[in-house]
Amino acid sequence: MIPELGSFSLILAFCLASLMVVIPMAGAITNNQLWMSLCRPLSSGIWVFMVISFACLAYAFLNDDFSVNYVARNSNSLLPDRYKFAAVWGGHEGSLLLWVLILASWSYAVSLFSKNLPLDILARVLSVMGIILVGFLLFMLLTSSPFERTLLNTPLDGTDLNPLLQDFGLIVHPPFLYMGYVGFSVAFAFAIAALLSGRLDAAWARWTRPWTNAAWAFLSIGIALGSWWAYYELGWGGWWFWDPVENVSFMPWLVGTALIHSLAVTEKRGVFKSWTVLLAIAAFSLSLLGAFIVRSGVLTSVHAFAVDPARGMVLLTIMLIVIGSSLLLYAIRAPAVKGSASYTLTSREVLLLINNIILVVSTAAVLLGTLYPLIHEAIYGEANRVSIGPPYFNTIFVPLMGLLAFALGVGTFSRWKKTSVVYLKQQLSKVLIASLAFGIVIPVIVTSEFNISVIVAVVLAFWIVFSIAKDIFNKTSNKETFFKGLKALSLSYYGMQFAHFGMAVTILGVCLTSHYSVERDVRLAPGDSETIGNYEFIFEGVSLQQGANYQADRAVITVLRNGDEYITLEPEKRLYYATQAIQTEAGIDVGLFRDLFTALGDERGDGSWVVRIHYKPFVLWIWLGAIFMAFGGVLAITDKRYRSKKTVKQSQNESVLSGSSSSKPTMAAES
Amino acid sequence: MAAPRKQRMAIVGFIVAGSALAIGLVLFALNEGINVFYTPTEVAQGAVPNGQSFRIGGMVKTGSLRTSELEGTLVEFLATDCAEDIPVTFTGVLPDLFREGQGVVADGFIDNNGVFQASQILAKHDENYMSAESVAAMEASGATCDP
Numbered sequence: 001m002i003p004e005l006g007s008f009s010l011i012l013a014f015c016l017a018s019l020m021v022v023i024p025m026a027g028a029i030t031n032n033q034l035w036m037s038l039c040r041p042l043s044s045g046i047w048v049f050m051v052i053s054f055a056c057l058a059y060a061f062l063n064d065d066f067s068v069n070y071v072a073r074n075s076n077s078l079l080p081d082r083y084k085f086a087a088v089w090g091g092h093e094g095s096l097l098l099w100v101l102i103l104a105s106w107s108y109a110v111s112l113f114s115k116n117l118p119l120d121i122l123a124r125v126l127s128v129m130g131i132i133l134v135g136f137l138l139f140m141l142l143t144s145s146p147f148e149r150t151l152l153n154t155p156l157d158g159t160d161l162n163p164l165l166q167d168f169g170l171i172v173h174p175p176f177l178y179m180g181y182v183g184f185s186v187a188f189a190f191a192i193a194a195l196l197s198g199r200l201d202a203a204w205a206r207w208t209r210p211w212t213n214a215a216w217a218f219l220s221i222g223i224a225l226g227s228w229w230a231y232y233e234l235g236w237g238g239w240w241f242w243d244p245v246e247n248v249s250f251m252p253w254l255v256g257t258a259l260i261h262s263l264a265v266t267e268k269r270g271v272f273k274s275w276t277v278l279l280a281i282a283a284f285s286l287s288l289l290g291a292f293i294v295r296s297g298v299l300t301s302v303h304a305f306a307v308d309p310a311r312g313m314v315l316l317t318i319m320l321i322v323i324g325s326s327l328l329l330y331a332i333r334a335p336a337v338k339g340s341a342s343y344t345l346t347s348r349e350v351l352l353l354i355n356n357i358i359l360v361v362s363t364a365a366v367l368l369g370t371l372y373p374l375i376h377e378a379i380y381g382e383a384n385r386v387s388i389g390p391p392y393f394n395t396i397f398v399p400l401m402g403l404l405a406f407a408l409g410v411g412t413f414s415r416w417k418k419t420s421v422v423y424l425k426q427q428l429s430k431v432l433i434a435s436l437a438f439g440i441v442i443p444v445i446v447t448s449e450f451n452i453s454v455i456v457a458v459v460l461a462f463w464i465v466f467s468i469a470k471d472i473f474n475k476t477s478n479k480e481t482f483f484k485g486l487k488a489l490s491l492s493y494y495g496m497q498f499a500h501f502g503m504a505v506t507i508l509g510v511c512l513t514s515h516y517s518v519e520r521d522v523r524l525a526p527g528d529s530e531t532i533g534n535y536e537f538i539f540e541g542v543s544l545q546q547g548a549n550y551q552a553d554r555a556v557i558t559v560l561r562n563g564d565e566y567i568t569l570e571p572e573k574r575l576y577y578a579t580q581a582i583q584t585e586a587g588i589d590v591g592l593f594r595d596l597f598t599a600l601g602d603e604r605g606d607g608s609w610v611v612r613i614h615y616k617p618f619v620l621w622i623w624l625g626a627i628f629m630a631f632g633g634v635l636a637i638t639d640k641r642y643r644s645k646k647t648v649k650q651s652q653n654e655s656v657l658s659g660s661s662s663s664k665p666t667m668a669a670e671s
Numbered sequence: 672m673a674a675p676r677k678q679r680m681a682i683v684g685f686i687v688a689g690s691a692l693a694i695g696l697v698l699f700a701l702n703e704g705i706n707v708f709y710t711p712t713e714v715a716q717g718a719v720p721n722g723q724s725f726r727i728g729g730m731v732k733t734g735s736l737r738t739s740e741l742e743g744t745l746v747e748f749l750a751t752d753c754a755e756d757i758p759v760t761f762t763g764v765l766p767d768l769f770r771e772g773q774g775v776v777a778d779g780f781i782d783n784n785g786v787f788q789a790s791q792i793l794a795k796h797d798e799n800y801m802s803a804e805s806v807a808a809m810e811a812s813g814a815t816c817d818p
């Protein structure tokens with residue numbers, strides 16, 4: 001009964017979504033207020049039915065209703081309750097349900113926070129989101145319903161959730177990631193609505209910015225969680241593999257980052273409009289590409305969803321329709337859009353353009369590397385497969401990010417319209433000297449060696465941090481006290497600086513971990529030990545432990561620091577009963593400046609085991625940086641100008657339309 | 672108006688220089704990062720020069736895995752597509768889903784003794800999943816067996 005209710009809700013949501021595509025859009029075209037205003041109740045209706053549908057599936061999982069095929073394939077009566085709930089999105093059908101639920105939630109959120117939005121724009125935005133909803137609901141109803149049942153010969157127990165997914169990571173990683181992916185649909189819908197209405201102005205950029213920031217912040221956290229999960233769960237000691245599935249989550253993030261910066265220019269200066277629209281379309285298109293690649297199995301990846309080519313074809317069709325029609329619309333409408341303001345080569349506009357070029361080039365390189373195996377196969381036939389390894393991505397990505405970090409420092413001091421070169425030189429020379437001094441001296445003293453790539457990365461990190469610090473001092477120097485100055489700065493300014501600081505933190509983490517990790521895979525018999533620096537790892541042996549739905553070989557590794565007992569790590573090798581699958585659990589001592597990572601490999605006879613012992617300096621900083629970035633994004637959303645009434649908007653609007661370039665001095669970020 | 676034109680030219684210059692740099696980097700990096708896939712039969716026929724890095728796919732031949740009798744963390748096994756067997760050695764931790772009679776994908780090169788020195792054995796997240804490479808290797812050989 002309950003699964004049927006879920007299925008029925010899905011169908012109702014589909015019907016309402018179809019109405020949301022047609023009625024508000026027709027209202028916007030014929031200027032019918034009643035039709036347009038229907039978009040609000042329709043979006044809340046869709047959301048309610050999606051929540052009911054999701055709740056029904058969760059209920060089926062929590063009550064072990066194995067007559068539902070999807071539950072039988074992804075759960076087991078022994079599974080702990082929290083994993084039963086998370087197992088809702090542990091497979092293709094359920095994760096698609098979560099995808100659509102989140103899409104419905106975003107469109108409901110748009111209708112909730114739309115008091116400042118003209119009704120015709122809201123109607124168009126929600127109607128565009130309705131189109132996406134219709135596409136994905138149809139896809140789910142036709143090919144991947146999670147509610148299909150086997151009422152005769154119902155299985156007595158489920159085949160269990162993939163043991164790899166039985167982890168805290170499954171509970172948090174997919175929801176955050178999807179919130180990010182799907183969140184870009186809002187920026188996309190705003191862009192399409194702007195193209196349709198022909199009103200591509202500063203107000204449009206202002207409406208889009210908080211939604212883009214929100215999606216971007218979620219995606220930052222989602223990617224970081226995925227990387228962290230892979231680090232501690234896969235037992236391989238790495239944190240990023242340039243796997244196709246990692247890449248498809250990273251590309252929307254890169255383009256989303258470019259979009260955030262280009263939206264700033266469009267809002268403040270009224271230029272780069274058509275470019276911004278293109279980025280908004282690209283960000284969501286890449287999210288769709290991600291959905292296609294993950295769920296169609298066209299690429300060899302460590303993330304393998306149950307693969308079905310028919311589903312891939314449907315997704316490819318949805319993706320091509322969305323991308324094709326939005327680009328067609330763009331081609332027809334965008335040439336009419338022109339920026340009016342002028343700017344010079346050292347202006348903030350140009351520096352943000354450089355940021356955009358670097359990010360888009362990085363995305364293109366990642367895209368090429370990800371799709372190259374497919375292209376190669378298409379040209380040379382199926383027998384001639386190639387794969388693109390991490391060296392390709394690192395060779396391109398590392399120098400580009402270096403350039404980006406350098407441009408970031410310059411951009412911090414640049415001003416809209418025109419920055420005097422003398423002023424830039426004066427500001428940057430001090431920052432440059434300081435960052436060179438700290439960036440060279442500290443690594444050389446600490447490691448007593450001269451490693452050029454480490455020095456470049458540390459210099460760049462200091463370059464960013466000192467630029468931020470100097471800029472804050474500059475901005476507060478004309479106030480009576482430092483703290484009064486700090487108070488006067490806007491939240492969106494702090495958001496920007498936090499996010500930039502996060503970038504410096506991540507650069508340091510990535511670079512120092514990559515260069516100074518000590519990785520030993522050794523064969524140890526009980527009593528043997530392995531020494532890394534001033535840590536000694538003593539392998540005490542392995543014992544058999546019972547878990548809820550698994551048994552584990554648990555090793556005890558005593559760690560001595562400078563000869564004194566420091567901590568005991570207990571990495572495990574688990575055997576899950578239902579699937580007979582083996583799963584590694586790493587034993588990690590987390591620290592701000594270094595992680596001690598141990599994982600159990602395979603048994604090699606006479607009680608000896610292969611043990612992976614890694615010393616990973618600054619690895620935590622990779623994810624800390626992402627947290628700073630996301631926090632910066634959230635701070636920028638809370639800036640009060642997004643909550644301000646229409647008056648501010650209109651004045652801004654006029655200033656841009658009339659081509660005057662007077663920027664308002666009230667906002668610190670502009671000065 | 673000369674100023675906007677000059678400005679536009681400068682921006683076009685930026686973009687051209689940027690894309691040239693990017694294309695150069697991509698071509699260079701593709702050379703470094705590309706791994707061509709070969710099946711055990713192709714390797715046995717000498718399709719790959721010794722020392723060149725590539726990716727091999729197939730099945731782990733049952734009964735061929737040797738671990739405990741070897742020094743340290745060394746592993747030896749045969750990668751097979753049922754027509755030809757290629758000896759593989761690897762040093763380190765085997766992935767959880769590595770098993771005899773199952774699909775395997777490895778990156779590495781053939782040394783002068785004709786042994787594939789694997790630098791990496793690819794892990795899979797799902798025990799029911801067989802990599803496209805392994806499937807392709809089995810299909811290409813056309814042979815069937817109980818590996």
